[in-house]
Amino acid sequence: MSRYNRHIVLSEVGQKGQDKLSNSKVLVVGAGGLGCPVLQYLTAAGIGTIGIIDFDVVEESNLQRQILFGTSSLGENKALAAKNRLTDLNPTILIEAYPQKLTSGNALTLFKNYDIIVDGTDNFATRYLINDAAILVNKPVVYGAIYKFEGQVSVFNYQKGPSYRCLFPTPPKQGSVANCSDVGVLGVLPGIIGSMQANEVIKIILGFEDVLSGKLFCYNAKTIQTTMLKITRSTSEYDKVLASKDNFHDQNNEDFCLTQVSEISAEKALMKENIQFIDVREHNEQPQPDLPNCKQIPLGEIEEQLNEIEADDSKVIFCQSGIRSKTAVEILQKNNIVDCYSLKGGVLALIEQLKLK
Amino acid sequence: MILHIKYFGLLAEVTGCNEETLEFSKNSVSDVLSILFEKYPDLKEKDFQVAQNNEIVSKEMVISEGEIALLPPFSGG
Structure with a gap:
């Protein structure tokens, strides 16, 4: 040949x-x-x-x-x-x-x-x-x-x-x-x-x-x-x-690799199907993005509200800039909740990406 | 003891140089590291392995003259 x-x-x-x-x-x-x-x-x-x-x-x-x-x-x-x-x-x-x-x-x-x-x-x-x-x-x-x-x-x-x-x-x-x-x-x-x-x-x-x-x-x-x-x-x-x-x-x-937190970009997060967004900011924080399946659970309350998290979906956790959301993912992982991602760049990156859609 | 030290990956950013030559009075890997941590406090937070004369060594090793390399893991692909 x-x-x-x-x-x-x-x-x-x-x-x-x-x-x-x-x-x-x-x-x-x-x-x-x-x-x-x-x-x-x-x-x-x-x-x-x-x-x-x-x-x-x-x-x-x-x-x-x-x-x-x-x-x-x-x-x-x-x-x-x-x-x-x-x-x-x-x-x-x-x-x-x-x-x-x-x-x-x-x-x-x-x-x-x-x-x-x-x-x-x-x-x-x-x-x-x-x-x-x-x-x-x-x-x-x-x-x-x-x-x-x-x-x-x-x-x-x-x-x-x-x-x-x-x-x-x-x-x-x-x-x-x-x-x-x-x-x-x-x-x-x-x-x-x-x-x-x-x-x-x-x-x-x-x-x-x-x-x-x-x-x-x-x-x-x-x-x-x-x-x-x-x-x-x-x-x-x-x-x-x-x-x-x-x-x-x-x-x-x-x-x-116990210390690993998976991150996801806003672009990729919005492409995903069967997804639950979780906003871990305090209730009064702005801006509020327009998302279909989004739950607000401030970081301090997340451990008491684990039942609000949908087990079968991918979870994208976000905060203002992407720092608190990493801690939230660590907490969820400790509680054996898998398929969680911290949104890179937080709500600001998300809103930018939503504008492009 | 004079050692030539090479910094790989983000360690070069922490130290601000790819390599340098320094003199040390003590000679175990951990002694050398504690002196480097004093010089570069941010280095302490980083994960890396140490090689002496191009061979990965444990932190308890006693080192002699030559070259030391600090090698962090890379995750990118």
Whole structure:
């Protein structure tokens, strides 16, 4: 087949190597800045089965770096939009799109169907969930993460090498690490880091010796500095995860990273269906947005009024600027109420977005 | 003891530099950190791992001359 000719003529790959790629199954978690280049290169390389899991939709602010998507995909689920574009790139492979959130309920079953898991997520809760689930079903994780101009790449849980928890045993404190939407990111950076992740996936499949396991590669796009840090496997971190096997399914994503509060943008909040807005400001605070399903429960009263919160809906909590709402989400999570988001920028961002509609 | 210290990610914003060379009288990782926390109080609130000569080390480690890197986790994707 001429499609893979440039691989096959490489003596290190050959037809045998190309067949290995065709017989492999790779799951990419998150079709965002990192996931897009990973998906593009793995699809082009002819990985036989590629899974894409992402619950999110394509937003205009994604297009600066998520170059798999175009303007015509705005508002579409990312996993489905990615599958559409990738099918054109390579119709000879199988692409499975999962337009849903990765949870402790579906992670183990899903991971079992794949050989390699790629971590392209944008939050710590999912990163720790991926780490733990991959250890439980013994699959390698190709990890990438970015911050502004800097990126990290590594391969975890590969041939008795270290895991993400061996590097960062404790999930970070709330608010100590910002994400891309708050601080910005150079558009080309996830392209570089994601391409490196795709490279590691291909090396693992081809059985190359120098896989990036036991090492963290750090890259600074601004200073062009690269650093390779050695990571050692911690048996106790592995043991802790293995000991959690029996109650793994009962954990919420937030349990993997207890201090994590999920935030949502006004744009995304208004796109969601089956949603309850909860205004945690005091009764006299202005402005009052015009929202269909909105309950006012001041922050100080929220614990007494938990019965007012609709269990089956997604909950978007807002205040004036997005600070009190984070505390409210923490309180709800402590009371085992899941699917709660703190609205970024508070009521002011919401009113701006409502004006655009 | 003279140490060259590298700050990654948002730690470089806290300290205002990507790297610097400093002299320390004590030599465990935690001693070095407590001196850095005095110099940069906001650093104390941050999560990070410490590497010596490009190897992640525990906070109890005794360190010698060379390079120290403070590495925070990144969540972005």
